[in-house]
Amino acid sequence: MKRMGTAVIGCGAISGVHLKALSQLPLTELRAVVDINEALARKTASQYGCEAYADYREVLKRDDIDVVHICTGHHLHAPMTVDALAAGKHVLTEKPLAESRDSARAVLEAEARYTGVQLGIVFQNRYNPASRTMKRYAESGELGKLVCMKGLVTWYRSADYYNSEWKGRWATEGGGVLINQAIHTLDLMQWLGGEIASVKGSVTTDSLEGVIEVEDTAHARIVFRCGAKAIFYATNAYLRNSPVELEAIFEKGTLHMKGDRLYLIQGDETAELCRPEAVNELGAKSYWGVSHAVQIRDFYEHVSEGRKFWIDGKEGVKALRLVQDIYESSRLGKRIDYP
Numbered sequence: 001m002k003r004m005g006t007a008v009i010g011c012g013a014i015s016g017v018h019l020k021a022l023s024q025l026p027l028t029e030l031r032a033v034v035d036i037n038e039a040l041a042r043k044t045a046s047q048y049g050c051e052a053y054a055d056y057r058e059v060l061k062r063d064d065i066d067v068v069h070i071c072t073g074h075h076l077h078a079p080m081t082v083d084a085l086a087a088g089k090h091v092l093t094e095k096p097l098a099e100s101r102d103s104a105r106a107v108l109e110a111e112a113r114y115t116g117v118q119l120g121i122v123f124q125n126r127y128n129p130a131s132r133t134m135k136r137y138a139e140s141g142e143l144g145k146l147v148c149m150k151g152l153v154t155w156y157r158s159a160d161y162y163n164s165e166w167k168g169r170w171a172t173e174g175g176g177v178l179i180n181q182a183i184h185t186l187d188l189m190q191w192l193g194g195e196i197a198s199v200k201g202s203v204t205t206d207s208l209e210g211v212i213e214v215e216d217t218a219h220a221r222i223v224f225r226c227g228a229k230a231i232f233y234a235t236n237a238y239l240r241n242s243p244v245e246l247e248a249i250f251e252k253g254t255l256h257m258k259g260d261r262l263y264l265i266q267g268d269e270t271a272e273l274c275r276p277e278a279v280n281e282l283g284a285k286s287y288w289g290v291s292h293a294v295q296i297r298d299f300y301e302h303v304s305e306g307r308k309f310w311i312d313g314k315e316g317v318k319a320l321r322l323v324q325d326i327y328e329s330s331r332l333g334k335r336i337d338y339p
């Protein structure tokens with residue numbers, strides 16, 4: 001089988017997870033890495049045996065690059081995705097799809113227009129065994145109807161973390177804990193709960209007031225069309241990165257996810273359904289989730305077999321919409337009803 005030529009744009013913190021996953025994929029050949037920090041691009045290129053670029057548009061001109069991975073700050077996802085799709089490249093972009101509603105619209109328009117290429121959004125936690133098991137229960141109806149859910153993200157991000165060219169500002173990060181860290185948990189909640197009827201939420205900057213423009217803490221109440229109700233709390237103002245907790249109460253049992261562990265509680269009985277994988281070879285921090293390599297392989301398998309990838313723009317924008325609606329609800333001080 002012909003190997004797909006690949007480029008990774010952005011050689012910062014998350015890029016190593018993509019690069020290591022790619023190096024283990026026989027379907028692909030890494031041909032270029034890009035970073036405006038030329039020394040970093042060169043160092044990464046020599047480590048992975050490919051060419052270094054400072055301008056991603058040069059890579060988009062190469063006929064031997066079929067797929068680009070976008071691993072830059074949030075405000076660059078939309079313009080880079082649109083340019084890459086227009087240049088005939090498949091795109092796998094890190095979450096979120098974009099930093100604002102307008103940018104997200106531009107990406108969705110490009111996705112609809114350039115039908116010969118695929119767009120994938122990284123939501124690796126959907127591939128975690130615990131999340132997949134929860135989804136199976138939600139779909140099978142084995143535990144009856146979903147009654148309510150609870151999502152908790154209690155993490156720590158220091159002022160130093162925000163010493164970045166894009167983090168901590170509305171224009172470039174597009175928000176704080178919601179759009180960057182907790183979007184994964186919101187994505188799982190909307191994936192399990194289905195269509196949303198309304199959301200009311202509020203955001204605040206509790207610990208890093210004066211340091212960042214964006215919120216470090218948020219809460220929300222989400223009502224689903226199926227009748228289930230959810231509460232959600234996220235903060236970067238805790239002092240540890242605790243495992244994310246997600247609880248889904250069904251008529252006949254409760255699923256409780258804590259990090260990579262999943263328990264089924266029925267009456268007095270508790271069964272452990274999933275436990276953490278022993279090794280994380282990609283070097284991903286455990287609180288990021290460990291399923292990047294699984295999603296990346298799945299994306300390439302879909303592309304190479306000409307099958308539509310399932311976490312595309314339309315799917316990836318759902319969590320972003322929820323994030324944006326919590327911001328709007330907070331700004332307006334009222335519930336947002338979905339049409």
Ligand SMILES: NC(=O)c1ccc[n+]([C@@H]2O[C@H](COP(=O)([O-])OP(=O)(O)OC[C@H]3O[C@@H](n4cnc5c(N)ncnc54)[C@H](O)[C@@H]3O)[C@@H](O)[C@H]2O)c1
Binds near residue numbers: 009013071165
């Ligand atoms: N899925 C996850 O769990 C997860 C975890 C961490 C980060 N991320 C996402 O990955 C993305 C990158 O995050 P990060 O922490 O690696 O950021 P980072 O700031 O460490 O890295 C971004 C890199 O992009 C480079 N860059 C900036 N402008 C560029 C341009 N025009 N062309 C090429 N390179 C450019 C910067 O020089 C930097 O090296 C973000 O979208 C973030 O939300 C996802």
